[in-house]
Amino acid sequence: MKEVEEGEIFERNTKLRLDNHPEATAEAASLFTDDIILEILSHLPARSVHRFKCISVSWRNLIADPANHKKLPQTLAGFLYFTTDDSGHHHHFASVSGRAPPFDPSLPYLQPNKYKDMTQVDACNGLLLYRGSNNKLVAWNWAKDDFRFVVCNPVTGRWVELPPSPQSAENRFSCIAGLAFDPAVSSHFHVLHFEQTFQGSYITAVNIYSSRTRAWTRRDSGMVEKVVLFYLTRCVFVGGIMYLMGIHKGINEENVLVGVDMEVKVWKIIRVPYSSGVGTLGSSQGCLHFAIASSIDNIELWCLKDCDSKELVLKNTASIGKLTSMTRKWYSVAEIHPDCDTIFLVSWEGDALAAYDMQHQKVGCILNVEINIGQRQRFLSYVPLFLESLADADGQ
Numbered sequence: 464m465k466e467v468e469e470g471e472i473f474e475r476n477t478k479l480r481l482d483n484h485p486e487a488t489a490e491a492a493s494l495f496t497d498d499i500i501l502e503i504l505s506h507l508p509a510r511s512v513h514r515f516k517c518i519s520v521s522w523r524n525l526i527a528d529p530a531n532h533k534k535l536p537q538t539l540a541g542f543l544y545f546t547t548d549d550s551g552h553h554h555h556f557a558s559v560s561g562r563a564p565p566f567d568p569s570l571p572y573l574q575p576n577k578y579k580d581m582t583q584v585d586a587c588n589g590l591l592l593y594r595g596s597n598n599k600l601v602a603w604n605w606a607k608d609d610f611r612f613v614v615c616n617p618v619t620g621r622w623v624e625l626p627p628s629p630q631s632a633e634n635r636f637s638c639i640a641g642l643a644f645d646p647a648v649s650s651h652f653h654v655l656h657f658e659q660t661f662q663g664s665y666i667t668a669v670n671i672y673s674s675r676t677r678a679w680t681r682r683d684s685g686m687v688e689k690v691v692l693f694y695l696t697r698c699v700f701v702g703g704i705m706y707l708m709g710i711h712k713g714i715n716e717e718n719v720l721v722g723v724d725m726e727v728k729v730w731k732i733i734r735v736p737y738s739s740g741v742g743t744l745g746s747s748q749g750c751l752h753f754a755i756a757s758s759i760d761n762i763e764l765w766c767l768k769d770c771d772s773k774e775l776v777l778k779n780t781a782s783i784g785k786l787t788s789m790t791r792k793w794y795s796v797a798e799i800h801p802d803c804d805t806i807f808l809v810s811w812e813g814d815a816l817a818a819y820d821m822q823h824q825k826v827g828c829i830l831n832v833e834i835n836i837g838q839r840q841r842f843l844s845y846v847p848l849f850l851e852s853l854a855d856a857d858g859q
Contacts (some may be wrong), residue, residue: 589848641698745799
C-alpha cells in the first residue's frame with residue numbers, strides 16, 4: 464500500500480509540473496538516459512508506468528518495447544475463463560485492451576500433447592495453476608479424478624507438473640486449491656490443496672506443495688472455529704496469506720473470509736458486510752479487497768488495510784444503474800482490478816464482462832465472452848510475468 468501511495472504522489476507531482484510548463488516536457492524527458500528512466504519506472508506501480516507513456520513519444524516507445532518488459536511492472540492484460548461440453552474444457556481469454564491475447568489460452572504444449580483435458584484452477588502474479596488428466600475431468604469432486612496439478616508461466620511456455628497430492632483415506636471430497644506466488648519476495652511458489660471429508664464439511668487438512676523442497680506436506684487444519692468453505696471458492700494470495708470464503712458454523716452461520724499462512728500454522732477469520740450475501744475476493748494495490756452488492760444495482764468495495772488486520776474498511780460505493788439501463792442487463796461482481804478501484808461485472812446471462820471505475824463512477828470497456836451453458840462463469844485475472852525462471856520447472 465505504501466509503494467502504491469508513493470507512486471501516485473510521484474505521478475501527481477510530475478503531472479502538475481508538466482501541466483504548468485508544457486514547453487519543458489520534451490526537454491526534461493530528454494535529460495534522462497533510457498537506463499535511468501527504466502530504473503525509476505521499475506519502482507512504480509503498473510498503473511503509473513502506463514500513464515507515463517503520455518510524457519513523450521520516446522518514453523512511450525521505451526515502455527512499450529518488449530525488450531523492457533522484464534524490467535517494468537505489468538498491468539492487467541485480461542481474464543482467463545473456460546467453457547465445457549461433451550469433449551471437455553475449452554479455454555478462452557478476454558483481453559481488456561481489445562488486442563490479441565499475450566499467449567494461446569489453449570496451452571498447446573500441454574493440451575492435447577500431454578493431457579487430454581485441462582481445467583483452470585487459479586492465477587497468481589503471472590503464474591497459472593491447472594489440473595491436467597488423460598480422462599475427462601469432473602468439476603464438482605476432484606477426489607474422483609486421476610489428475611496432476613500443473614503450474615506454468617504462459618508467456619514463456621515454462622511449466623512444471625507437481626507430484627500427486629497426498630490424500631488421506633477419509634478424504635472423500637476436494638475441489639479447492641490455490642496458488643501462492645510473489646516474485647518480489649521469491650522465485651518459489653506454493654500450492655495449497657484443501658481437504659474435506661465430504662461437501663459441506665469442515666476443513667480437515669491442507670496439503671502444501673513447495674517448489675523449494677519439490678514436495679508436498681500434509682497438515683491437519685487445527686482450526687478451532689468451524690468453517691465450511693464455499694464450493695469452488697476463489698483463493699487470493701496477498702501479504703503471505705491465502706484468503707478464501709466460507710460459512711462460519713456459529714449461531715448465525717455468517718459468511719466470512721478465512722486466511723491461512725503457507726505453513727498452516729496461523730488461521731484468521733474476517734467478518735464481512737452483508738454476511739448473508741456472497742461477495743468477490745481480489746488482490747488490488749497490494750491489499751485484500753472484497754466487493755459485494757448491497758442491493759441489486761449498488762456495489763460496495765471494502766479492503767483490508769494491512770495483513771495483520773482482521774477488519775475490512777469501506778473504500779468506495781457505486782451504483783451500476785447507468786450500466787444496467789445502457790445495456791439492459793443485470794450484473795454481478797466477477798473480478799477486481801489488481802491496480803485500481805475498478806471492478807469487473809459479469810452479466811447474468813454470462814455473455815458480457817463490463818469494467819466499472821468505482822472511484823470515478825464510470826463505465827469502462829464491455830467485453831463479449833463465451834457463454835458456459837448451465838454453469839456460472841469463473842474468471843481469473845491475468846497479469847503477464849516476463850521472467851524466464853520458473854522454480855522447479857521441468858525445462859519445457
